[in-house]
Amino acid sequence: MLDRKFVLENAELVKANCTHRGTPAEIDKFVELELLRKTKLSQAEEFNRQANATSAKIGAAAPAEREAIKEQGRKLREQKEAVQSEHDALDKEIAAILTRVPNMTHPAAPIGRDDQANLEIARGKTAIPTFDFQAKDHLQLGKLHDMIDFEAGARVAGAGFYFLKNDAVLLELALQQFAVHLLIKHGFVPVSTPDVANTETLHGIGFIPRGPETQIYSIENTDLNLVATAEITLGGMYAGQVLEAENLPLKLVGISHCFRTEAGAAGRASKGLYRVHQFTKIEMFAFTLPNQSDAVHEELRQLECDLFDALEIPYRVVDTATGDLGGPAYRKYDLEAWMPGRGTAGEWGEVTSTSNCTDYQARRLNIRSRTKNEKGTQLVHTLNGTAIAISRAIIAVMENHQLADGTIRVPAALRPWMGKEFIGK
Template sequence: MLDINIIRENPNAVKENLKRRNNPEYIELLDELIKKDKEWRKLVSENQELRHKRNELSKKIGEIKSKGKNASKEMKEVANIPKKIKDNDEKIEKLQKRIQVLLFKIPNLIHESVPIGKDENDNVEIRRWGKEPKFDFKPKSHLEIGGKAIDFESGAKASGSGFVYLKGDMVLLDLALQRFAIDFLTKKGFTLVEPPYMVNQRTYNSMIGDPFEFSEAGYKLDGEELYLIPTAEYPLGGMYIDKTLLKSELPMKLAGVSPAFRREVGTHGKYAKGLFRMHQFNKVEQFIICLPEESWDLLEELQKNSEEMYKKLGLYFRVVNVCTGDIGKKQSKQYDIEAWMADGKFREIGSNSNCTDYQARRLNLRYREKEGQPPKGFVHILNNTAIATSRTMIAILEQYQQKDGSVKIPKVLQPYMNGKKFLKFY
């Protein structure tokens, strides 16, 4: 969430920034927040004055009585103060709750380099890498190539729509991608973490953009305050709730390895073929906690890591700067990597985000200069899809497909595939 002091000190600047997101509701929320905050501060100040007045009157009453005089007037006046304080306290509590809701609903401030746009069609392409695959045959989709090794029919019977059984070499390919990403990131100095696959309400609300709007997008356990994680980013952040880190510990670079569980609510009408949009898939996540002044350079470092991995896989892809109408609520800036697929379209296979201190404030995650010193401020948090195996497998199957129906395995993955050079599903 945003720093309330920034809103108090620069309301117009915050409003102009929010306007770039092309959603009038955010301006309405901000206006309400400013109004409620003024009411809250006025009541808090009034109660401080009332308590001071009560103390002064109590002292005066004592002095009057010590002189044997009548203090009934002062006693009557001081007797009315507790009720006024109580009434104000009730209003203050109600305002605090609403202010907290509003702070959770208002999105992060957007970096100046984010392009203005309405939706994903306005995302700005930055660069491409590789060459578009050329075939002397009609290319097939990953579902046609994988055949029975990608079994959605059984998945639907056992679990429901959007679930799949991967079989044989598809399982090896999934695991190979995870091992490839793990080895790559550990060599880059990332600490490997396998987190819990469920998080509590506090963690979930701290990491998501707007818990009041998107909580339905996650799976909640019936009768429990627990959610299945939509990405390792959530439990990695939760690991540092209410902590104050030393400056010398930062930046902290973590590689989270876990499945991801998503209801995919609100994605109606979006591309959802086969492995592209599922309720469960595997993922290796880059996650960084850092000093505020480091986060923009580290965003580029994360992006470089992701692109390097896809280059090593030999995939044709492009990078886009996500526009104001498509960027998530918690992100200040976001890059997407989009891979070329057999129908000639580029589609997202990973994202890279700087959430600045938006999540850190909810987590209450701070840093201090030295041991024993008070906290200096909130850290910045970045997250990046190193490898989402399902979508990367689509790109591999569709870009590396052969005329005989086999799929050439990228060289960097062959050591993880028991030396196999081709996948054959027929």
């Protein structure tokens, strides 16, 4: 959520930003309602002030006068209530508009309508593999080594669910170990988070559960939802808290399962593990001071690159265009790994995403920082970044490291955790 005062004072900027983002928002209406709300607020406060003053007199007043003063107080409170309810109605309407206004955008982010305008800004260290044999996709490789069972997943939970088996399980554990250990070395605090979160927390992060087209599974007759990413729980972890500035940036690496309904994704054909209803993810999250967030964002991007370089997976880094940014993101980088089994001769597929959300999430979650010996507090900035989304990382590892005989070479970085050099030998 943006700051109301900021929107009011920068209506034209915000409007232009909404246009670039492709999210129409009623900024003019917001300005009109907000100005009205402010006058209502002052009126209500003035009535309240008078009423408080009146109440204060009663204790000292002579008994004979009390009834008259009480009556006066009653009237003032009634007037206050009347104005207050007008104010509250406006406030609700304003909040609804504001919820739909996306974050402002980093000036360097490419402007464009959709992912076609995304800008490739870097490539990984590993070259796209050229196979002198017919490359298999991860489904074929998985079948060969009995690693993935979609049929059983469907029996138990429906289409889009799966069982990992045998070496896929070792691969999942190895990827987790590898990523978590690397991030701990970079000062991240490892966290294993709840896989459910209440609706307020989801709203704070910018998700809208229980609506049409929602990506979120909700648990019936409760206020709980299955998390779509540990970003939700990691961000919510410090909701309402004031963090000491000297402890920032605070960097967390969370492990959680992620659940996504993929409603509305039916048209986006994808096979195998690429788009599934549940996967495990290692997620980075950071709370920073405002002047730290750009640097930490670059750090998260670099860490994602380090991880995929170490996995010897070819990738490109994309600077996400305005129209393709999620609501809370100020700037977003995606890593797209080369997946030889996608399309006819391989395609890029998104494997990580890191966003600087500035104070957009912190405002609703009310996460602030305090600097020693300084008065007041300020909203922190929040950032998130995928370290390893297991399902997609597995695709990239299996497909890029396959050999002519169908065995899969385990990248050196994973061998200590896998305990083997090849899958299928």
